[in-house]
Amino acid sequence: MNPVHNILGFKARMNFREIHHGYIGIAMVVSTYWLTMYPGWSTFMAIAGLILFTDDAYQHHHQVRCPEYHSPIHQFYGKYLYPIPFIQKLNRIADWLFGKT
Numbered sequence: 001m002n003p004v005h006n007i008l009g010f011k012a013r014m015n016f017r018e019i020h021h022g023y024i025g026i027a028m029v030v031s032t033y034w035l036t037m038y039p040g041w042s043t044f045m046a047i048a049g050l051i052l053f054t055d056d057a058y059q060h061h062h063q064v065r066c067p068e069y070h071s072p073i074h075q076f077y078g079k080y081l082y083p084i085p086f087i088q089k090l091n092r093i094a095d096w097l098f099g100k101t
Helices: 021-031 039-062 072-081 085-097
Strands: 004-007 010-013
Touching (some): 039 072
16 A cells, blocks of 8 residues: 655655656646647646646545545546556556656
8 A cells, every 4th residue: 555645735645656647737737838839739738737637636635545546537547548558558668767666
């Protein structure tokens, strides 16, 4: 079971050394800096990124009390995307980049 961390006053149960959809959300929001010449894409990336980050943050905060909880986006990923071999390979590469052993 992952340890509980205190992040800006909120408790979260997570392992920082593995990929999280919250990290992808943060990257999407940051990418809007380079997409300002494309206002539609910039807005889409900002909103989608905030949704991913919020979903991941809520999941890990809720797992402090209910460790088996998985957010709707996490469930969708596990059911429909993770079974695809290419996605599994991307996940392993991302975990490796974050230092998960």
